Amino acid sequence: MTIKLNVVKRTETGKKLDKLRANGKLPAVVYGAKEESTPLSLDRREFEKAYEAAGESSIIVLTGLDEDKEVLVHDMAFNAVKGGVQHVDFYAVEKGKEVTVPVELTFVGEAPAIKLGGSLTKALHEIEVTAKPANLPHEIIVDINVLNTFEDHIRVKDLNIPSGVKVENDPEDMVAVVTEAKEEPVEEVTVDMAAIEVEQKGKKEDEEEAA
Template sequence: MKTVEVIGYKRANLGKTEAKRLREEGMVPCVVYGGDHQIHFYAPMILFRDLIYTDEAHFALLTIEGEPEPFEAIVQDIQFHPVSEIIMHVDFLQLFRGTPIKMNIPVHTTGTAPGIQQGGKLIRKVKYLQIKALPKNMPEYIEVDVSGLGLGKSIKVGELKVGEFEILNSPLVTIAGIEVPRALKGKEDEVEDEEMEGEEGEEAAAEGGDAPAAEESSES
């Protein structure tokens, strides 16, 4: 997995007023834990572009003022502003190469589904899957092949082939499916109704054909 460097500076004050001032200056308040001690720091918001605003997962290499050397971490939690959606705060978890970690990994769909060519629409139900693995085995994204999906069909977590990692989502969770448009649903209903009417007509004709013969036989 690729690594994005984040250069940070330790925070002297941890109050809301100080955090607001940092954001106004284009900085992101952060904390990293999982090591010997928690470190509160801030970093330029522009450094998070390739770490957060991307369709691939990355490790972070934290170079923090006052720390003896850089160390690796993963994004554990992100808080966004409800209106502007700027980054309000980031929690990091220090990682160690021999210890399994959990990450939300983006889902990429591959292939062309036959259902799309038939007029259906591909609907992605899940954008991320929670993966548990050693850092060396953590994928940057999960590929989901949709080339076998027809109209109304879907693929679930339990159908994926996994490598040296574990998917923590339920096997019954739907990842993607082909939605049948209303226009096609209407046509399908019409076809089904016509088929049912045809079957009913044949049954009625068969029943009606037997009745006269019975009457004739009784009169004779």
């Protein structure tokens, strides 16, 4: 599925960007290894829909310029108070040239070992991959149904990687494991009853003398 975003070249800068945002637009910029930086603006809601589908590892095609551009979302700036996206950086990729990007790991299923009293530990939430833009995956699925015991684990080398994609992480890197919950040892407290009895007796004698 091709994800497209219509953009226009932007002339507004500085404080004028606040008015742009108030009208539902989002300031952006596109640049690349062999391409100069070009200021852009686009519809905020359309970007949010596209980003939800593409993330930072799938190609988005920018339309509305002199020519369509294949890009990746390279960076985003957020409003410190409201939390919304304030600005987007797009990186223009060269057709046919490999790029390296982080790809999110999506965990699915239920680990049987959890029912044995364990807890699931996710050691990685994303991995680095290198591929041509057309082969970049949006996500990598991690099936935790295979974690039947506390000895089972999933490493990077166990992941199902699409054809044409090279993983940059160490193959032995841990992805997920179910660890056994260990009970904290209860410290026994020894009470010296003889000492308590002597103390109470002494207190009683002091009270009688005072009387």
